[in-house]
Amino acid sequence: MxxxxxxxxxxxxxxxxxxxxxxxxxxxxxxxxxxxxxxxxxxxxxxxxxxxxxxxxxxxxxxxxxxxxxxxxxxxxxxxxxxxxxxxxxxxxxxxxxxxxxxxxxxxxxxxxxxxxxxxxxxxxxxxxxxxxxxxxxxxxxxxxxxxxxxxxxxxxxxxxxxxxxxxxxxxxxxxxxxxxxxxxxxxxxxxxxxxxxxxxxxxxxxxxxxxxxxxxxxxxxxxxxxxxxxxxxxxxxxxxxxxxxxxxxxxxxxxxxxxxxxxxxxxxxxxxxxxxxxxQGHPSPAEGGLLKRDWWKRYFTPLWTTRDDGSCWAIGFDELLISADLAFKGTTTSDYVAIGVWGRRVNDAYLLDQVREQLDFVGTLHHLVALCAKWPQATLKLVEDKANGPALISMLAKRIVGIVPINPTAGKVQRAEAWAPLAESGHVWLPSDEIAPWVGDYIEELAGFPNAAHDDQVDQTSMALDRMILRPLLDEGREIDATDDYDDYRIGY
Structure with missing residues (x-):
């Protein structure tokens, strides 16, 4: 040459x-x-x-x-x-x-x-x-x-x-x-x-x-x-x-x-x-997943809601809906992610309906939370982790959005995930298909890599939602999960 x-x-x-x-x-x-x-x-x-x-x-x-x-x-x-x-x-x-x-x-x-x-x-x-x-x-x-x-x-x-x-x-x-x-x-x-x-x-x-x-x-x-x-x-x-x-x-x-x-x-x-x-990215996880296995999740393949002309989504046949928010802004674009999930419950089954996961500043976080609340008006309960930036957000939105409830977790992230992991393993947690939600692959991957993955924001918002929707009612009532429950006896309209 x-x-x-x-x-x-x-x-x-x-x-x-x-x-x-x-x-x-x-x-x-x-x-x-x-x-x-x-x-x-x-x-x-x-x-x-x-x-x-x-x-x-x-x-x-x-x-x-x-x-x-x-x-x-x-x-x-x-x-x-x-x-x-x-x-x-x-x-x-x-x-x-x-x-x-x-x-x-x-x-x-x-x-x-x-x-x-x-x-x-x-x-x-x-x-x-x-x-x-x-x-x-x-x-x-x-x-x-x-x-x-x-x-x-x-x-x-x-x-x-x-x-x-x-x-x-x-x-x-x-x-x-x-x-x-x-x-x-x-x-x-x-x-x-x-x-x-x-x-x-x-x-x-x-x-x-x-x-x-x-x-x-x-x-x-x-x-x-x-x-x-x-x-x-x-x-x-x-x-x-x-x-x-x-x-x-x-x-x-x-x-x-x-x-x-x-x-x-x-x-x-x-x-x-x-x-x-x-x-x-250099973050391998086991093929089957770690604490939370890849093949545990049930999938639904048609939207479980209708969308009105104003863009709002109305879930069909759910007992309750809530929004779970894990926030990590720093005032500018952050290295951590904000994860806000919309969850619905049918008796003892939880359904992830929608999610926002982005690296946002304070103003961006407020905008996305307000928009998600408007998009899903049935989700009257909004769980916000009361740590890091949570108190600032709660104070800012207290008079603008009803239903904000601060959550103060006392257990560690792994312990909290271990508590609801049996729900997923036994088929009581449902995720949308990739066609409905292109982001769901990243969601599954983060959960499969937990607790060794680079981020755990989606794990945290999931832990808050499932604890409030499924675990606490079961513990309060002393009930066991029963997959034969008739959903029609418990559903609410929209």
Missing amino acids: SIPSATADAMLGMLDAAQHADALTPGQIATLIDPRTVQTPALDLIDAELDRLLATPDGRLGISMPPQEGKTTRVVRDFVIRALERNPDTRVVAGAYNQSLANRNGLMIRRAISSVPQLGLAISRDNGSKHEWELEGHRGGVLSVGRGAGVDGRPADMIVIDDPVSRTEADSELARDDCWDWWTESLSARLAPGAPVVVIMTRWHEDDLIGRLVERDTHAGWRIVNIPAQCEDPATDPLGRQAGEYMISARRNRDGTPRTREQWESRKRTVGSRVWSAMY
Whole structure:
């Protein structure tokens, strides 16, 4: 590949600067190898974390990030070359979920070194297979191994693990156990004193290698960096983004422009809530769900209300309706969500009819609550959690909306959800179909990920509604849930 003179001059400038510094950054090495490299803020962050890792004795780093954003090439190729350039005697073990992927990674590193002689590295002529090779004149090099492959007798001055479990294996406990045994019994035993380790992966399961390292390898001081596709909380976002802002993608359109917000939104709709949460946001949850299982929810497929000309909705055949509001504004656009649900009850069955879930400021929250109350006039009871921003809202609306009741929960979030979970498990909680409510997939996903998901606002509004509608009346009356109750004996008109 011919390199334009201006690009070549820039490369020589980087090499000259590197001679007066510690070494080239992984990003600079990437540009030397391929001048078309797109350096994004996410890759800037990864570069900084990799340099921190090299400077930390016995450093341990885990990176999760959406697919096709350059993380594998940056870590497996550019960072390994960075380490070899810094110390050509570094013996690197590069692992992957199978030998084929490991071989490909090893060959990628080797070809890159051969393509950029300016780095001053050369592959040994008598040791040059794609999965195992050394540098000319040095003991350093790369051994590429698939998961489960033995590395007995092979010392490691650095270990790089790229996607140790494939997508098809992610839900297999046997595969996850095999991966863990590979790390604990084989790879980690080969580490030299002070050797760094980096694990990069797209997360599919909460019990994957990164999940187990955080839970079980607590003494090692693992630093976990998750870069979500979309900012969830500006206060903790690793890229310093605003709420809801998508990452600048390394993937480009044909005209060289980065992926647009509309393209990100399309991708989000295509993959669905569970895949988006795990693969793109780095928040995996069990396939069946955690405390609240995915297959517990009953679904209704036709609207249970009529809509009048003025836009108001009137529920048909319900004993009562209420609005449950979990509020989390801060006066400006907040990192947390406001969740306001409209619920109806038929004897011992609860139906989620409508919901607003957005990141809102104080004024926006007031507007949406007032609008929802007008839309559902039968919901005369409005439950508002009396903490955080709840008191401010209650004070503001006390004379404008009737039926606002402050709720002061005394139990923790998990304990409250555990109390109503049997209602969902036994088929007494109904959700609208995706055709009726496009937001219901995100609702189910948040509840399935609870209590480990990034947000729990929809769980909280659900807890308030079901406690007031179902649990308290049952406890007060000493009744058991009876699925044979005749709804017609209890319904009210509209």
